[in-house]
Amino acid sequence: MYFGFRGITIRFGKKTVLEDVSLEIPKGKIVSLIGQNGCGKSSLLKTISKAVTPRSGSAVYRDKEVKRYPPKVLAQKIAYLAQVHTSPPDIDVRTLVSYGRYPYSKFGRGLTAQDGVIIDRAIEMTGLRGLQTQALSTLSGGERQRAWIAMAICQEPEILILDEPTTYLDISYQVEVLELVRKLNREMGITIVMVLHDLNLAARYSDCLIAIKNSRICASGTPREVLTEENLERIFEIEAQVFEDARHGCPWFIPIQTTFHKGEAT
């Protein structure tokens, strides 16, 4: 297996969040995890950042459990962006981006000229050139998210994991972030795994959707296979009409009503 999860069970106290979930992420694709709040999709990704310790099972990279890699070596392969970012408010964009070179740092040595080149390139790719000396706290939500993505680019990862990268953003910034993510995938060949809330955006920007419900994976495949009227009702408890977008060939839907009080209505 290139990258994925093997037999992950996560429990918080007595509550079972995920039960024996195995999942393989195809190399070079954009994969989005979808599911209702609290279904465990973020928890699954958090096993990689060690914020969640699974009861059993492990994330796997190149047939080896991720915990068997030295942390810095793993950080050169897999970058992870948390949903909520914390940072001192006064650090400037360039400084934040440069922290992405930490996995390559050696004891007692500062940033090299090569690091500088890589940082410059990441700033260029994310369109932050004019903002690089600005303090993070002065940026808009979308700009800040781009700065964090630039930091992840500096890790030169094969795999980028994003936990709800569009939450709290205006729709224009959501699209901007997803466009950027897709650019990283198409131009640099980075495999993307992310959690997304907006199903239409997930369908538009992903090669593959994986839906989680009742602690298990209940659907996976291309957006067209997963985003069906039947699945929307089964997984998300809504009645909806699904259309296909002629231009991009991806499905999209309009909700009609919830199904959990279908009996009462009309």
Place this chain on the structure above:
Amino acid sequence: MTAVSNLKSGKKSPYFGKILVILIFAAASAVSVFVCVGIGTVKFSIAEIWRALWIDDDSTARLLIWNLRFPRVLVGGLVGICLSLSGCILQGVMRNTMASPSTIGVTGGASFIGYLTLVAFPAYAYLLPIGSIVGAFVTTMLIYALAYQKGVSPVKMILSGMAVSALFSAFNDIIKTFFADSLGNASGFLVGGLNGAGWDSFRMILPYAAAGMFVCLFLPAKMNILMLGDETANSLGLRTERFRLFLIAVSSLLAGAAISAAGLISFVGLVVPHIARLLVGSDYKYLFPASALLGFTLVTACDTVGRVIMPPGEIPVSIILSFIGAPFFLYLLRTRKKDRE
């Protein structure tokens, strides 16, 4: 990397201001040595001080300067550096700018084990710093365990700090009452202050202080990564749990060394990192040197003020610092905005 980009853009470094602040603090530290040595019931000019530092004769100047004032300034300076660095580190470990050796009760715990050491081995005063360091470490671990859940809640931290402080100060009073005889030999530690601090104290704490300061040279990169939160720091390849434990050990080393020489000095570890942060920002590359130098200047200056303000009496440095520190602490409590996210 900054150098590279600055050459390209031809602009003045954005870090120029920070470096300037650090240079000013360095100059202030150097000046404070001469001012603090010169001022007192007998005043000396810079020339006299310079001469007395280098030429060993039987003059009053040599006696006063070399044997009394100069070592006292050095001890005060070391204490200031140690407490400030310790505060900086604790604020990083707890990821909370209200943390400092005094606010979280480390001083109380360090003195307690320090007292025990003096009582148990009255003939070996040089064991005192080791006792204080162990005490500081145990207390910090205790507060950390009590208040830490994915970042330290400030309320929990301050409250558990208060509780721990109160407990230890009760123990300390008991020891002081019942074992007064065994505690004869460490005046600064007992009274709190630098009165009588001489070459003995300097030699006693120098190894620990120097070791702590040396380690601090290698911390900034990792401290900066830690400030991004555990999730991000972990995924950048930092072993956060292990690093935190190491930081607690270093901050205890520094705090314990300072406390064993000067006893309970509050607020340095809180106020100094704060002022430094306002001036040079929260990048530890600049924060560490700025804090250390400011701590040096602040403690030596306050000690000198306490020494000369009401002759022939002397006000302990801890009291002068409390006059500055307590209002500042209250000010912080009121104005502190949610400074993360």
